[in-house]
Amino acid sequence: MKRYIFLFAAMLALVSCEEFGPVFKDKYEDPEPYEYYTDADFDPDSFVTIAELKSMYEPGKPIVIEDDIVIKGQVTTSDAEGNLYRTMYIQDSTAGIELKMGKTGLYNMYKQGQWIYVKCQGLALGAYGRMVQLGYEDVSGKYETSYIDVQLLIDLHILKGKQDDPVKPIVVTSAEDILSEKYVGMYVTVKGLEYGNEVFCIIYDKNGNSTYLSDGSHGIDSWAFSEEGFAEYLKKGYVSNPENYEPAFYSVSQYFRLQGADLQVRTSGYAEFADSKLASSGITAVNAGRISLTGIMTVYNDNYQFLLIDLDGVRIE
Template sequence: MNRHSIYAFTLSMLLGVGMTSCTKYNEVDPPRFDHPSQEELPLPTHTISQLKALYKRGGVQIDKPIVVSAVIASDDSEGNLYKSCYIEDETGGIELKFALGNLSSIYPQGTRVRLLCQGLQLGDYAGQINVGYPSKEEKYETAFYPELLVHRSLLKEEPTTITPYELTIPTLSKQYAGTLIRLRDVQFLASEQGHTYADPLGKEKNRNVNRTLVDRSGHQLIVRTSSYAKFAGRVLPTGSGSVTAILTYFRDTPQLLILREQDVQLSNPRF
């Protein structure tokens, strides 16, 4: 090997080492969201209602290997839900305060998951129990679970289907809080015709906007929409029909959280 060849070889080796070192030093491996085999999945130990029953005022950090099998009930693709999702099983639903943006791109609605609860925190906000991270702020019982840890606690099991609970406004109850429901034969108030779902132009002042659904008997229900949602500036539909959404509660007041504009099917004549 001549002198020039030796120089070129040595330079290439040094560059290779340098590039490898920079990659290892500067880059952080992205979180993995592998699909574990059935044999690798821990067995469920609790239902959602049993998990909620562990809550105590002030918040409870879970220190036992509790596992919940559930289905993703929500979809954050249109921005009316942010860094949060809802899961449900046959006993009810619960919000997961997980700081992973566009979470539904990894955990689509209808995905069966297993929630590993050890290390998470049970908390309450306005009468609704949720799961998150221990909070450093006294006014909140939970904080958002860090993005890079989500894959450790929320394991994908398999895709499945989710069927909304068919309810009416009078039959709403906290039993269905955090679950996907469908209301039929409803419409927005006549006084709200011509209004938009929320206020995208004034979102810094009006982060959320309430609209009202009504049924044939005059029963009313709040629809709460983020001004950051993709459909926030769309005019409310004028007709009647069905609405599919997540049922939430603010203390004792039921509210609907619309996930996608297409879930509002109000194309029939008004009543």
């Protein structure tokens, strides 16, 4: 049966921001009760695991799910720090998956550890850069999935269950595990990392010409660039003709290594911690092999990447 817990009354008043813009942060009114779902609200035969759902996808062949199936998982992410945009991840004991929610400020509506039921009939299962996603059909055909950005559709498909303890991360300690599909989409802690002193970042001049910063650090010692951070970086002389560039937000991939395997930690320029220095979190040569990162394992084409939720996910052991 449906039961009652509390949620902030003002949550439905959140509005969308520009792409990768900061999430809404403000003081909310006193909580009011809302209904939450349990297993008893669904046909027992409709449940499939997240792994079973993901197995329905064939590369390059997105599908609109026709069967009346339901997945159940716990929320593992939060967009409070701005490193996730219009998306969240859920997982069960078998796998994790990205839900393309199409809303910002999701951390106010879906708490880490909360159970979520997803009625999959009518949703689209596809991928972006091999990362399997569940969303809505992209009628333009440009992408394999689109955002579930209409509140009516969200209310029909994404149903809130009870609040539970946050998911404990799976501990990963081998290169084999970060170079496989095994934990893609799941909440993990990768231990024993060393900093690779290497980045990947694409910047654009005023004419739209791109410059690739890779195969070295290029003096980038922060997780990413806010506008202010990039303006300061231009003053350091690492980029030729800095007068041709304007301040902008840039994502950066910082490389870490485990037993010779590369792991790209990609951070949005709109993250609250974009300009934070790696050294302030203990990311230094002296701590090689002692770095642990907690977040979501992802993949983009042939590169296995890592998504930090916040800097609490960075530890020196």
